[in-house]
Amino acid sequence: MPEHFADRLMRAIKEKDSRVCVGIDPVYERLPVRLKGRARYDERDVARAVEDFCTPILEAVRDDAAAVKFNSAFFEVLGPFGGELLQRLIATSLRLGLITIVDAKRSDIGSTAGWYARAVFANYVPVAMRHADAVTINPWLGSDGTLPFINEAKRIGGGVFVLVKTSNPSSAELQDLVADGKPIYRRVADLVSRWGAEHVGESGYSSVGAVVGATHPEQLSELRRAMPHAPLLVPGFGAQGGGPEDVAGAFDDEGLGAIVNSSRGIIFAWEQEKYRDRFGAEGFDRAAAAAAAEMRNAINSAIDAPEADRGG
Amino acid sequence: MPEHFADRLMRAIKEKDSRVCVGIDPVYERLPVRLKGRARYDERDVARAVEDFCTPILEAVRDDAAAVKFNSAFFEVLGPFGGELLQRLIATSLRLGLITIVDAKRSDIGSTAGWYARAVFANYVPVAMRHADAVTINPWLGSDGTLPFINEAKRIGGGVFVLVKTSNPSSAELQDLVADGKPIYRRVADLVSRWGAEHVGESGYSSVGAVVGATHPEQLSELRRAMPHAPLLVPGFGAQGGGPEDVAGAFDDEGLGAIVNSSRGIIFAWEQEKYRDRFGAEGFDRAAAAAAAEMRNAINSAIDAPEADRGG
Secondary structure: OOOOOHHHHHHHHHHHHEEEEEEEOHHHHHHHHHHHHHOOOHHHHHHHHHHHEEEHHHHOOOOOOOOOEEEEHHHHOOOOHHHHHHHHHHHHHHHHOOEEEEEEEEEHHHHHHHHHHHHHHHOOOOOOOOOEEEEEEEEOOHHHHHHHHHHHHHHOOEEEEEEEEEOHHHHHHHOOOOOOOOOEHHHHHHHHHHHHHHHHHOOOOOEEEEEEEOOHHHHHHHHHOOOOOOOOOEEEEEOHHHHOOHHHOOOOOOOEEEEEEEEEHHHOOOOOHHHHHHHOHHHEEEHHHHHHHHHHHHHHHOOOHHHHHHHO | OOOOHHHHHHHHHHOOOOOEEEEEEEOOOOOOOHHHHHOOOOOHHHHHHHHHHHHHHHHHHHHHHOOOEEHHHHHOOOOOHHHHHHHHHHHHHOOOOOOEEEEEOOOHHHHHHHHHHHHHOOOOOOOOOOOOOEEEHHHHOOOHHHHHHHHHHOOOOOOEEEEEOOOOOHHHHHHOOOOOEEEEEHHHHHHHHHHHHEEOOOOOOEEEEEEEOOOOEEEEEEHHHHOOOOOOOEEEEEHHOOOOHHHHHOOOOOOOOEEEEEEEHHHOOOOOHHHHHHHHHHHHHHHHHHHHHHHHHHHHHHHHHHHHOOOO
């Protein structure tokens, strides 16, 4: 029986004393010139340059991040080479002991959802290929669309994060509509609690988690209470505007139960003057590590995480 | 300036006198034994067997189908080889003159949505690679998540189909909730009309379409009226339970404005006794063509499509 996803996630948070998730959203145009110079600008070379950028970053942040989140869009756009690249980076991330999330925001129904789930969690054909720990999923289609992911995740000790309240401004258009006195995002939170109820691990957390944006601090606290067993994945920190105080409500009394994602703020930290002055463009990986450490400390200070939990 | 997506779609419907969309959802286990025999059951061989199944079907249905819809899940599960395979099949489908839809049900925000859109509509790196005509997208994240797809589609004369009301039983969990006297799916329909208003072609239809399941006949008529300019993509025909009468409400007075999708009922028609008796397992492609033709005629009869529009 593989170890429970949420138990592994909470242990990673405690051991590393980090609530940081590093978002790997690589954009070729923003790579350091040295890496771009190698690419002849065909798909294979672009994928290679992106790999030469992402791999050192994964290694550099391994001690300061509890998790990494690969956004599938940035790999899909590279075509089939992007698919291979994502598989290699997932394998690297798992080898480094990072909780590895694929941010694919998938949605489909019934058997089709099952195929998506197998695409993420296990390879269809029985070759020795590693799989991700968790995937983000979109709840719009209801239980038919989410249960196949939850069930497939369970088989391998994986998890899901359901998009409950996203960090973008227009999330209000549907998610904040009020039905029978309750915003729709609260309805989704109720579904998340229901879907996750039978998948709670020893940590008290379920393998069914939720995505709640850092850009909605009050809703973050409200949703923490509404889904006491759901690990929260909190995007929108940094570049999108959320700060350490904004995310404090995502955590339980022991400083557990959530990870906060920053993508551009970490992987492109080398573009910021304060990091570039220290590390130069060559040191993009050390800049990422420094930014991850700074984010870790800022969040830990904001939530006043109990010393007892701080990595022994 | 590329020709408008909806104009191309409506012309295909008229010229072929067909409202049929063939869903390409291939499952290796269900391929004819002859094709499976070639696979050593590694990913590359599985992808090749799937290609040997799909390519003849595309060729066989070209006259009876207005469109084909590739469900991304069935290709993603084959790993990177599945990605290459999907690109080749899209190119084949476009070469055959079929309106080519990628059913990816994607959702993300801002720049990330833009990368997904470019992954579907154009390749990031400037190699000569064909792109799909349209993609399905999930509205849960609101305008931030849909406009990047709509804008990217426009550049190449493509379109999107927004998931308004899906065909699965649990679609009611969120989509049917009532806010301010209106079900949420009607809110999404209003958004679709708003997003599509500035993208209406000469046919009177927009490049912003909607997915509405065949399993909800009354809602189909209601949504046809609510979104008079949106081409409808209607899944749920056949295997999922919708019949010709159930989809009649999707069409306008001229028998235009919608395509109806069937996947398993067509590509696996050879498994059904009536087709297997005629064509055998070897004739899986001819069985698919016969099933597509039968579906075309059944829908045309149900909507009593005016003779004047019937393929000249």
